[in-house]
Amino acid sequence: MKVLTVLGARPQFIKAAPVSRALRRSHEEFLVHTGQHYDDAMSDLFFRQLGIPAPDVNLEIGSGAHGAQTGAMLAGIEAVAIEQRPDRLLVYGDTNSTLAGALAGAKLHIPIAHVEAGLRSHDRRMPEEVNRVVTDHLSDLLLCPGQVAVGNLAREGIAKGVHVVGDVMFDAFCDHLETALGTCTVLGDVGLEPGSYQLLTAHRAENVDDPGALARIMRGVDDSGCQVVFGVQKEAYFAGRPCITLRDSTEWTETVACGWNVLVGTDPRTIAEAMRTFRPTGGRPQLFGDGRAAERIVDCLGQ
Known part of the structure; x- marks a missing residue:
């Protein structure tokens, strides 16, 4: 074939x-x-x-x-x-x-x-x-x-x-987890300790193409008081890490339904509160x- x-x-x-x-x-x-x-x-x-x-x-x-x-x-x-x-x-x-x-x-x-x-x-x-x-x-x-x-x-x-x-x-x-863990030096390069930071990604057009939306996101991140590195919702689930998604909808709805992902949109207060307090509410079933x-x-x- x-x-x-x-x-x-x-x-x-x-x-x-x-x-x-x-x-x-x-x-x-x-x-x-x-x-x-x-x-x-x-x-x-x-x-x-x-x-x-x-x-x-x-x-x-x-x-x-x-x-x-x-x-x-x-x-x-x-x-x-x-x-x-x-x-x-x-x-x-x-x-x-x-x-x-x-x-x-x-x-x-x-x-x-x-x-x-x-x-x-x-x-x-x-x-x-x-x-x-x-x-x-x-x-x-x-x-x-x-x-x-x-x-x-x-x-x-x-x-x-x-x-x-x-x-x-x-x-x-x-396939690549063991290699990544054995060769990655990014934490040392940027002076981070394991478990002491949160990973952020923002690339969807509705977030980054709108200056107002991007400003609200960054204000919420700044107000959280958390150490953030500029993350991906499905890969976070693979790795057993809770995820805060800066959107009002997601195609990976099962990660939300099982309590490991929360949709917060671009409201600064909601973002900051979720970053400080969100924790998974259930087990982590084998979804994928x-x-x-x-x-x-x-x-x-x-x-």
């Missing part, structure tokens, strides 16, 4: 690493990099460190408005797919690269497999949410990280081709599989 894999953004490179290793043991993979993240720090470095094969084609699309970027990707992926004639097209996540790959496959009648199918934040203001919904409805093989995603698809009338495989990000986490999602994905692809 020949699989055409479409990647373009940093998280997709991480997700693809364990799947590509498992896939290439028994199948042929042709890797298309759209160039959505195109500088060395966000692309080539990840291929080297994670052992992902070098792309067979780099479309070098770069950044741009959603329509122009997605359209250019669609044209490029379509041309590659016509030339390569794959048996299946594989996409990951919820980026414009994901959407472009799914559209190309659908228009060329190539079966589409979507890794991380079924995630929903239920907020259509997010471009990623639109990409998720459209991609899932175009895909014939929907590879879900957990049961919550299956339920989301069922509510949209999608039941055929749905499989729970676990989370490929957890595969990558397990056992670190063998890549093997299950390849099994599904081969059926």
Whole structure:
């Protein structure tokens, strides 16, 4: 079987690493990099460190408005797919690269497999949410990280081709945890003691593209009195760390439901209070599989 894999953004490179290793043991993979993240720090470095094969084609699309970027990707992926004639097209996540790959496959009648199918934040203001919904409805093989995603698809009338495989990000986490713990020097580099700080990430457009929202976030962080390093909600769960999410919605609703993640939006008082007082309220169930999602994905692809 020949699989055409479409990647373009940093998280997709991480997700693809364990799947590509498992896939290439028994199948042929042709890797298309759209160039959505195109500088060395966000692309080539990840291929080297994670052992992902070098792309067979780099479309070098770069950044741009959603329509122009997605359209250019669609044209490029379509041309590659016509030339390569794959048996299946594989996409990951919820980026414009994901959407472009799914559209190309659908228009060329190539079966589409979507890794991380079924995630929903239920907020259509997010471009990623639109990409998720459209991609899932175009895909014939929907590879879900957990049961919550299956339920989301069922509510949209999608039941055929749905499989729970676990989370490929957890595969990558397990694969690289020992190396990271043994080689990471960041705490010493910035003068931190284990357990004495909180990790912050802010990258969603609704937070960082709005100066007022970003100012409110930073004011709340400052008012908390906690030591903060400029973190990721799902990886926090993997590592057994509570998470405060600076959004009003999340596609990882199960982390909220089990009490390890809390949504605080951008209100400074709510942020500061959560940083001082939020603690998990329950056990930490195995929501995202056992670190063998890549093997299950390849099994599904081969059926």
